Amino acid sequence: MNDLTDTTLAQTAREHADMADSAAPVKMAARDVHVYYGETHAIKGVSIDIDMDHVTAFIGPSGCGKSTFLRTLNRMNDTIAAARVEGQITLDGEDIYASGMDVVQLRARVGMVFQKPNPFPKSIYENVAYGPRIHGLAASKSDMDAIVERSLRRAGLWDEVKDRLTDSGTAMSGGQQQRLCIARAIAVDPEVILMDEPCSALDPIATAKIEELIHELRGNYAIVIVTHNMQQAARVSQRTAFFHLGNLVEYGVTSDIFTNPREDKTKDYITGRYG
Amino acid sequence: MSDPLMPELPSAGGGTIAPRQPTDWTTDAMRQRIRKRYARERRFRRLGLVAVVMSAAFLAFLLVTMASQGLGGFFRTEVALPIDFPQTGIEVDKAALDQPGADLALAGAGLENIVGSAAIAAFGDYGPNVISDNAWLTVREAIKHDPSILDGRAVIHVPASAEIDRAISETGTPEAEAAVTKLQAENAITEGFNWRFLSASDSTDPTQVGIWGALKGSFFTMLVTFLIAFPVGVLAAIYLEEYAPKNRWTDLVEVSINNLAAVPSIIFGLLGLAVFLGTWTLFGHKVGPLLPRSAALVGGLTLALMIMPVIVIASRNAIKAVPPSIRDAALGIGASKVQVVFHHVLPLALPGILTGTIIGMARALGETAPLLLVGMRAFIATPPDSLTDKATVLPVQIFLWSDEVSRGFVEKTSAAIIVLLVFLLAMNAVAIYLRNKFETRW
Numbered sequence: 001m002n003d004l005t006d007t008t009l010a011q012t013a014r015e016h017a018d019m020a021d022s023a024a025p026v027k028m029a030a031r032d033v034h035v036y037y038g039e040t041h042a043i044k045g046v047s048i049d050i051d052m053d054h055v056t057a058f059i060g061p062s063g064c065g066k067s068t069f070l071r072t073l074n075r076m077n078d079t080i081a082a083a084r085v086e087g088q089i090t091l092d093g094e095d096i097y098a099s100g101m102d103v104v105q106l107r108a109r110v111g112m113v114f115q116k117p118n119p120f121p122k123s124i125y126e127n128v129a130y131g132p133r134i135h136g137l138a139a140s141k142s143d144m145d146a147i148v149e150r151s152l153r154r155a156g157l158w159d160e161v162k163d164r165l166t167d168s169g170t171a172m173s174g175g176q177q178q179r180l181c182i183a184r185a186i187a188v189d190p191e192v193i194l195m196d197e198p199c200s201a202l203d204p205i206a207t208a209k210i211e212e213l214i215h216e217l218r219g220n221y222a223i224v225i226v227t228h229n230m231q232q233a234a235r236v237s238q239r240t241a242f243f244h245l246g247n248l249v250e251y252g253v254t255s256d257i258f259t260n261p262r263e264d265k266t267k268d269y270i271t272g273r274y275g
Numbered sequence: 276m277s278d279p280l281m282p283e284l285p286s287a288g289g290g291t292i293a294p295r296q297p298t299d300w301t302t303d304a305m306r307q308r309i310r311k312r313y314a315r316e317r318r319f320r321r322l323g324l325v326a327v328v329m330s331a332a333f334l335a336f337l338l339v340t341m342a343s344q345g346l347g348g349f350f351r352t353e354v355a356l357p358i359d360f361p362q363t364g365i366e367v368d369k370a371a372l373d374q375p376g377a378d379l380a381l382a383g384a385g386l387e388n389i390v391g392s393a394a395i396a397a398f399g400d401y402g403p404n405v406i407s408d409n410a411w412l413t414v415r416e417a418i419k420h421d422p423s424i425l426d427g428r429a430v431i432h433v434p435a436s437a438e439i440d441r442a443i444s445e446t447g448t449p450e451a452e453a454a455v456t457k458l459q460a461e462n463a464i465t466e467g468f469n470w471r472f473l474s475a476s477d478s479t480d481p482t483q484v485g486i487w488g489a490l491k492g493s494f495f496t497m498l499v500t501f502l503i504a505f506p507v508g509v510l511a512a513i514y515l516e517e518y519a520p521k522n523r524w525t526d527l528v529e530v531s532i533n534n535l536a537a538v539p540s541i542i543f544g545l546l547g548l549a550v551f552l553g554t555w556t557l558f559g560h561k562v563g564p565l566l567p568r569s570a571a572l573v574g575g576l577t578l579a580l581m582i583m584p585v586i587v588i589a590s591r592n593a594i595k596a597v598p599p600s601i602r603d604a605a606l607g608i609g610a611s612k613v614q615v616v617f618h619h620v621l622p623l624a625l626p627g628i629l630t631g632t633i634i635g636m637a638r639a640l641g642e643t644a645p646l647l648l649v650g651m652r653a654f655i656a657t658p659p660d661s662l663t664d665k666a667t668v669l670p671v672q673i674f675l676w677s678d679e680v681s682r683g684f685v686e687k688t689s690a691a692i693i694v695l696l697v698f699l700l701a702m703n704a705v706a707i708y709l710r711n712k713f714e715t716r717w
Contacts, residue, residue, distance in 0.1 A: 107608065
């Protein structure tokens with residue numbers, strides 16, 4: 001029973017398996033990370049390597065801590081007064097929780113895309129240009145124009161918005177807004193992009209566009225994506241981590257996780273037994 | 276063998292569920308409930324309408340009363356007074372009339388008596404009562420303006436007395452009524468816009484008073500209040516919302532601010548008096564008063580203390596209402612805390628902050644009690660030229676005039692209220708314009 005080899009999930013994962021390169025360099029590494037929200041122990045000793053040039057998917061039932069863990073990777077949890085992080089997380093071997101680490105620079109290197117599209121209530125151009133401007137990445141107006149165009153092209157949005165760059169970013173459709181947010185994130189030239197359920201507020205067509213975009217971005221960034229959609233994890237990721245109740249239950253190559261999970265809990269979850 | 280993708284649903288509680296009983300929506304009880312509901316809706320709508328109509332009626336009553344009583348204050352009756360200067364025997368050195376001592380020289384030449392005699396000559400024994408007590412000041416200005424009139428007979432339009440004014444607008448004394456009838460027959464009476472009311476300051480004579488001094492005093496005071504209360508209030512709100520740790524101390528600060536907003540304004544007057552105008556002994560030296568009495572600076576500082584809690588509370592609410600997703604978005608691409616606040620949070624909160632500031636400033640503009648305590652109720656006959664000059668403000672001026680015994684001040688008081696309301700409207704209009712501008716930009 002429970003032979004997964006015939007399910008579509010496993011098939012999808014296998015079809016995309018050729019992209020997985022097991023010898024990729026490690027970009028970020030977490031060692032025995034614990035996160036507390038006041039009294040609540042939200043993350044219980046997670047150790048994981050995020051590989052360069054790959055998409056890593058975090059899956060797991062609601063409240064399992066995957067978003068919390070994602071937010072520790074660029075220290076967004078710092079903004080929550082009650083949150084406390086223990087353990088070590090490194091970016092290129094450098095401890096991001098060390099006292100010498102500049103949080104502002106860290107967040108420029110480890111960009112983030114949120115669950116709900118959250119463009120600034122400014123023009124499309126300003127949305128993309130804001131990051132490069134505060135980090136001083138453009139020396140001139142023409143530099144900035146080039147960065148904005150490149151970022152929008154990478155986010156697959158340029159052809160749709162090139163004639164209305166001065167329109168408000170909030171006036172676009174949800175899918176366009178989310179791609180604008182991705183363009184905004186890549187405009188500061190990050191090394192890692194964290195995506196917290198980026199498609200949960202989008203329709204299937206917009207979701208397909210974002211997934212396509214993630215595919216295209218894969219070669220240049222380490223991408224971490226939190227998702228509730230098993231199909232999506234199978235389609236876009238090469239590594240999958242399954243979280244449950246604050247524990248990292250299983251982590252490995254996506255096709256292995258979906259065809260031959262080692263843990264019963266993983267198997268139960270991806271077959272839809274709970275979650 | 277169960278299908279792995281279709282797990283069995285747990286059965287609900289076990290046991291059989293009773294068959295559904297259809298609800299009868301047409302019973303009498305049901306109908307009565309519906310009727311009651313409609314009646315309640317109608318009653319509530321009517322009450323709301325009554326409330327709106329009542330407030331509109333009060334507002335209309337206020338405006339109509341003010342306008343009918345006060346508009347007369349903007350106009351004044353003038354009497355054409357013929358004076359035959361050579362006959363009066365006035366002796367003035369014409370060459371000295373553009374010198375600084377000209378006012379004194381003309382007063383010394385007995386101009387006041389000359390004007391009185393001219394009135395008697397022109398209008399009979401009642402003449403001196405026809406023209407204002409200060410009519411000679413108008414004559415003096417006319418002579419200084421054109422000394423050549425001293426060579427012959429001239430007709431000068433001087434302000435009429437308060438009695439004549441009243442005899443024209445309503446009913447006056449029989450003598451005044453008679454004089455008016457006679458003057459009108461001679462075409463010697465004219466009605467003109469009272470520029471003096473807008474350009475002069477306080478006076479003991481109601482025909483000579485003006486609002487300019489108080490208006491300028493109000494402007495200076497509001498300027499100080501805004502420059503202190505707005506930045507300090509907004510910065511305090513930003514710190515409390517975005518930076519301060521949430522603990523017992525910040526709770527205490529929050530409670531204190533809420534309490535301060537409810538403190539009666541006269542208490543702030545006492546505070547201003549004690550802090551800005553008080554004297555202390557420090558290390559055996561006398562210190563203070565820090566600031567001059569009766570000045571717009573002190574009044575402004577006192578009112579700033581009063582409205583700061585209002586601005587802090589409104590600003591905190593506006594900052595709280597900025598969606599957290601915007602903060603996350605900015606932090607997520609590496610904006611520092613200060614950049615998040617000044618590039619994103621503050622511009623989005625600004626319309627709300629401005630609304631709170633308008634309410635605070637409007638309250639400060641109409642405030643009298645605290646200013647009485649810092650000495651701004653003095654008789655100020657010269658408009659202030661700087662923040663440290665002695666000054667008074669519009670509401671205090673209204674309060675002072677409403678206390679005067681002379682009947683002429685009634686009209687002036689209402690006129691001053693109109694000026695205060697116009698000032699208030701202008702201030703609010705500017706603030707609302709700014710608020711809308713920031714709202715559409717985002």
